[in-house]
Amino acid sequence: MKPSTFTFITKHERETKEFAKHLTRVLESGDVLALEGDLGAGKTVFAKGIAEGLGVCEPVNSPTFTIVKEYQGKIPFYHLDVYRLESVVDEPLGFEEYLYGEGICLVEWASRISDWLPDDAIEIQFLVMADTHRKIKLTTVLPRVINWCKDGWNHEDFSD
Numbered sequence: 001m002k003p004s005t006f007t008f009i010t011k012h013e014r015e016t017k018e019f020a021k022h023l024t025r026v027l028e029s030g031d032v033l034a035l036e037g038d039l040g041a042g043k044t045v046f047a048k049g050i051a052e053g054l055g056v057c058e059p060v061n062s063p064t065f066t067i068v069k070e071y072q073g074k075i076p077f078y079h080l081d082v083y084r085l086e087s088v089v090d091e092p093l094g095f096e097e098y099l100y101g102e103g104i105c106l107v108e109w110a111s112r113i114s115d116w117l118p119d120d121a122i123e124i125q126f127l128v129m130a131d132t133h134r135k136i137k138l139t140t141v142l143p144r145v146i147n148w149c150k151d152g153w154n155h156e157d158f159s160d
């Protein structure tokens with residue numbers, strides 16, 4: 001499978017959240033979202049949108065000090081932040097139950113556990129363009145996600 005990359009721009013935190021929420025329409029149990037981007041780029045904001053789309057009622061915060069937080073939505077949502085690992089790890093550290101679990105798994109700073117990610121993980125990179133502008137680069141091999149990207153995400157289409 002050949003990966004395809006698509007680029008999106010959001011102009012407000014709210015748009016990043018809606019972008020993520022809209023993406024959940026095509027996500028399936030077992031999907032892994034591998035997030036990259038500098039501190040404050042928008043990874044956790046995106047995670048909040050995914051949680052909202054999955055019907056998680058609990059507030060989602062950065063799990064930096066716990067590494068993993070599990071939420072119950074329509075399907076389980078696993079939020080991992082592996083920033084604290086600081087360098088690329090060469091041991092699996094027990095994350096497989098989330099990476100290969102029954103829910104949707106989102107990993108902030110995913111390159112630190114790159115060896116453990118499934119081949120079809122959806123890579124999402126956040127770039128700070130300006131105060132409130134973010135470039136989001138999404139790379140995937142999954143046809144349903146490619147189709148979602150091609151259909152064009154329209155930030156005015158907030159309806160379900």
Ligand SMILES: Nc1ncnc2c1ncn2[C@@H]1O[C@H](COP(=O)(O)OP(=O)(O)OP(=O)(O)O)[C@@H](O)[C@H]1O
Nearest residue numbers: 010011012013016039040041042043044045132134
């Ligand atoms: N278009 C945008 N999309 C997302 N966040 C934005 C946008 N514009 C401004 N922001 C602000 O950028 C910050 C993003 O913070 P967030 O916690 O999501 O970053 P992060 O990538 O998770 O950082 P960390 O690596 O520290 O966990 C928030 O303060 C948010 O309000």
Ligand SMILES: [Mg+2]
Nearest residue numbers: 043044062108
């Ligand atoms: Mg974060």
